[in-house]
Amino acid sequence: MIGPILFALVLLGTAAFSYKKYSFVIRNIQLGKVDEEAKPSPERWRNTIMVALGQQKMFKRPLAAFLHLCVYVAFLVTQIELIEIVIDGLTGQHRLFWSWWEGSDFLRGFYTFLVSFIEVLSVMALVATFAFLSRRNLLKLPRFVKSEMNGWPKLDANLILFAxxxxxFCIFLMNSTDMAIHHNEYGFLISSLISPLWEGVSNETLHILERIGWWGHILMVFVFLGYLPYSKHLHIIFAFPNTFWARLNKKGEMANMKEVQEEVASMMDPNAAFDAPVSEEIPKFGVSDVFDLKRQQIMSAYTCTECGRCTSMCPANLTGKKLSPRKIMMDVRDRADEVGHNLDLNKTEFINEEQKSETSKLTAENYDDGKTLFDYISTEELRACTSCNACVEACPVLINPLDIIVELRRNLILEQSDSPEEWNGMFNTIENNGAPWAFSPDDRDKWAMEINNAE
Structure with missing residues (x-):
């Protein structure tokens, strides 16, 4: 009876610990604005099935995709066996499904097939894991050794691979010793090849080893669940909602700023200016902090796998410039974490000066720690972006760093008047001539007519 009680306590403790951190991440995502225009649609469901579940975009790099698929499928299918382990742990039974299906050769055969399939996938996942460790630590592929990957990101990637x-190891220790105890009764494919190694070992020792494997397996699963929200591997869960809510606009299509759009409309139709409602609120252009981002954009930051495909395809990064789209997403996540921790600690020194006398609780609405995303992301990085969408095309889970970069640049230019002199010259000619070239519309029309006449 001690076993089930201990298991229940560990299960509840894991659930409580995980709930706290997952709640922290979800609250951080909700720091952003709701996108009123984003609605469920068949295309969103298709993206979720094909991209998140089907790994569609991964296969642009076949070798890495196959290795990742081995780990991914093993993770999904192993959850079936995990159901039995949890039931066994809570009831004190041993392989409850096998016992239930006594007398049914078909069901027991299906059970043997399922566990054998899991074992084959586990071997494939193990091979893939060693390959991933080699790629990161021995081959040191360029996208894995960028500056933003130093410290915790590198350790995080290695920790999950060692786990x-x-x-x-625990799966095969559990299954092979169990097979040896029951004289290969279960018939598991891989474990039947390992169980002969335990010949001559006493049943008492085998039982202890089987328990070590069983507890090691389930404890590693529990540790993994609690560790996920601290890790880039949160993408295992968030890839699904992120692909579902990813923007459906064509690549390269930039979102209009409502206030600017209304101004342009009033210029084209002066009567519209009198019909439009007057807002007393001063509009804010672009994004300066996580509060200005859409919730889906913050969720994308937590979904980022840090695989570096975006950075490896970025022409600015490839030519030695400071921009790394992966770092942009990591910086957004770090800023959201910083704000979240301050909110949890109720650091009242960060309450906006105008509202300090009204409340003693720090909230997203009165938050002001004197920092913004620009304390994480430099103007040099933002200006290096060519808006080519290579990073958007490369991401396997539909993350869009370009949207965030564009919004940050809009804030720099329209709110902070911070743009290079070359850009200012272009802005002036667009304002005066309706084009980035220093020619009047009449001159351009004349030039076009001359070209047509010459033909």
């Missing part, structure tokens, strides 16, 4: 090795 995968321990998890697979």
């Amino acid at each position: 995968e090795i321990i998890l697979v």
Whole structure:
């Protein structure tokens, strides 16, 4: 009876610990603005099925895609066996499904097939794990050794890979010793090849080893669940909602700023200016902090796998410029975490000066710590972006760093009047001539007519 009680306590403790951190992440995502225009649609469901579940975009790099698929499928299918382990842990039974299906050769055969399939996938996942470790630490692929990957990001990637090795080891220790105890009754494919190694070992020792494997397996799963929200591997969960709510506009189509759009409309139709409602609120152009982002954009930051495909395809980064689209997403996530921690600690020194006398609780509405996203992302990075959408095309889970870069640049230019002299010259000619070239519309029309006449 001690076993089930201990298991229940560990299960509840894991659930409580995980709930707290997952709630922290969800609250941070809600720091952003609701996108009123984003609605469920068949196309969103298609993206979720094809991109998140089907790994469609991963296969642009076949080798890496196959290795990732091995780990991904093993993770999904192993959850089936996990159901039995949880039931066994809570009831104190042993392989409850096998016992239930006594007398049914078909169901027991299906059980053997399912566990054997999981074992084959586990071997494939193990091979993929060693390959991933080699790519990161021995081959040191360029996208894995960028400056933003120093410190925790590198350690995080390695920790989960080492955990995968321990998890697979525990699975085979559990299954092979169980097979040895029951004289290969279960018939698991891979474990039947391992169980002969335990010949001559006493049943008492085998039982202890089986329990070590069983507890090691489930504890590693619990650790993994609690660790996910601290890690880039949160994409295992967030890839699904992120692809569902990803923007459906054509690549390269930039969102209009409502206030500017209304001004242009009034210039084209002066009567519209009198019909439009007058707002007393001073509009804010672009984005300066996480509060100005859409919730989906913050969720994208937490979804980022840090695979570096965006950065490896970025022409600005490839030519030695400071911009790394991956770092942009990591910076947004770090800023959201910083704000979230301050809110949790109720650091009242960060309450906006105008509202300090009204409340003693720090909230997203009165938050002002004197910092913005520009304390994380430099103007040099933002100006290096060519808006080519290579990063958007490369991302396997439909993350769009370009949208955030564009909004930050809009804030720099329209709110802070911070743009290079070359850009200012272009802005002036657009304002005066309706085009970036220093020719009047009449001169351009005359030139076009001359070209047509010459033909």
